[in-house]
Amino acid sequence: MSTESPAILFVDDDADIQKAARLLAERHGMAMVSAAGPDEAWARLAERTFDVVMLDLNFSRGRTSGEEGFAMLRRLLAADRDAVVIVVTGHSGITVAVEAMRAGASDFVIKPWSNDKLAAALDRAVALRRATLAAGQGAPADDDRLILGEDAAIERLRAMIERVAPTDAAVLVTGPAGSGKSLVARAIHHASRRAGQTLTVLPAGSIEDEAGVTAAIAAARGGTLVIDDVEALAGRLQPVLASMLGEVRTIATSRLDRMSLRDAIDADLLFRLNTVELAIPSLARREGDALVLARHFLDRFAARHGRAARPLTDEAAGWIAAHPWRDDVRGLRQAMERAVLLGEGDAYGIADFTHGESDGGTATASGGDLNLERSERTLVEAALKRHAFNVSRAASELGLTRTALYRRMAKYGL
Known part of the structure; x- marks a missing residue:
């Protein structure tokens, strides 16, 4: 003990x-x-x-x-x-x-x-x-198994995980890069009756021959096999994998939607993988979740790196909520950790989340660029930098409301 x-x-x-x-x-x-x-x-x-x-x-x-x-x-x-x-x-x-x-x-x-x-x-x-x-019957809870968020789609996803995890059903997890497919796969395994057994991850694109498939199946026997980016598996190996899946519980992940996946992999393999499909929405489609996750990651990394917990300014909170997060949850997570490590002051401001970002190659307004969209982006970006990303002051200078400025920041990834 x-x-x-x-x-x-x-x-x-x-x-x-x-x-x-x-x-x-x-x-x-x-x-x-x-x-x-x-x-x-x-x-x-x-x-x-x-x-x-x-x-x-x-x-x-x-x-x-x-x-x-x-x-x-x-x-x-x-x-x-x-x-x-x-x-x-x-x-x-x-x-x-x-x-x-x-x-x-x-x-x-x-x-x-x-x-x-x-x-x-x-x-x-x-x-x-x-x-x-x-007794080896369980393992401590781990934040890498927590599916966080309050959006209705995430609530439904958690409910589906609760229902399917205790079974041996094959699960296909789809979603954009960085959205948390591997996280969902781990959550299913750790909530299953196989939780005390091996969780084996098979990066489909790295398998070169039948021996690689056989080795992965052997390693996962009795446990769970996660087939990562299943569409990347070579076509000649897909029937081989399909013929062996009865020996293990499988969870496959893919960045492709259902129709695209049908074109990318063998029909028999898809049939064996797709007993239950769980689709993860992009962060941009999850109402309010960017801010929920941002606060979670800030607290988590502050504790991990021995830094004092700090609040978000209203401007930073609005920026996080409006930002497109093109790398999805993974990009948000990385930005929050960077802010914990490099941020200064008593509260997190917008500038703390833009460390190391380039100007994006935009031309200056005085450089003769007559493209309206590029010129607007340049003006918005310049005003934000001039006021250290104080949204209220930048909006006032541009003659915009804060809401209107947030929309433009989201549009241009600022």
């Missing part, structure tokens, strides 16, 4: 309740981290692993149904099938607490709690978690 102090994450919007629980945990040799709601909780989960999650079931004033807590519980268990969760309820009472147990929670406490009973519940939960890990 680990000699480290047990780590507890308590998700509750009541600061007084948080303080009382933290003092109790510390008296019993446990370290407790607080989160006021699901968004903050996911940021804390990205920074480290926890032995136990204490989860309140209601976070919004006046809400008593427990729906918010149940949504968080489902996501926790999808990310880590062996997560140990103690639900905490006051308004909802014993009936909803029992329902949460049926949904996968390990225990429950009801406010106001008895300190002795809460301490005993925490001891049981820590022992359960560590016994499970010691």
Whole structure:
């Protein structure tokens, strides 16, 4: 058993309740981290692993149904099938607490709690978690398994992962480069009954002969085989792979849409890979998620690199939300890490996310370029740089509203 102090994450919007629980945990040799709601909780989960999650079931004033807590519980268990969760309820009472147990929670406490009973519940939960890990039946939650975002398409994607992961069905994951296909593949594996077995990644474009296919199948036997960029597999090897897929659980990824994929790979191979298809939308189509992910990555990389957490200015938040993010989530993630490493000041501004970017080869307005679109881009870019990417000041100089300027920044990738 680990000699480290047990780590507890308590998700509750009541600061007084948080303080009382933290003092109790510390008296019993446990370290407790607080989160006021699901968004903050996911940021804390990205920074480290926890032995136990204490989860309140209601976070919004006046809400008593427990729906918010149940949504968080489902996501926790999808990310880590062996997560140990103690639900905490006051308004909802014993009936909803029992329902949460049926949904996968390990225990429950009801406010106001008895300190002795809460301490005993925490001891049981820590022992359960560590016994499970010691037996090799699970692995700690990892932020690389978290499918973050609040857009309806992402909610549906998470729901599909929850449904299909426990089965042995073949899954095809499609989406633009950088959108998170490998992340979805890992999430499926780690939420499956094969989670304790090998996850083997086969880069389809790197396989040169039948021996390579055979070796990949052998390595994945009993576990999960992820076929990355399946359309890149040489045509002569596709029937070979198709004939061997019955030996493993397969997850294939592709940047192509369904129609293009039909033209690119053998029909029999596609049939064997495509029992369930999960399509990941581009970040540009995910309403509001760029900002959700940006804040998550900023917190994550600040913790990783030992930097102080800093807020976003309103201008920076608007710029992130409007930016096209041509490299999708991968590009956003890289920009946030760079900002943590190179950014200055008490808050992140737009300039912190444009380190090292070139001028894009645009001509100056005085250089005789009569192309209207290029000239507008040059003027917008020049005004932003002149005001250190202070959107309010740049918009005022250009005679635009901030909203209009954000639209042009998104249009020109500024």
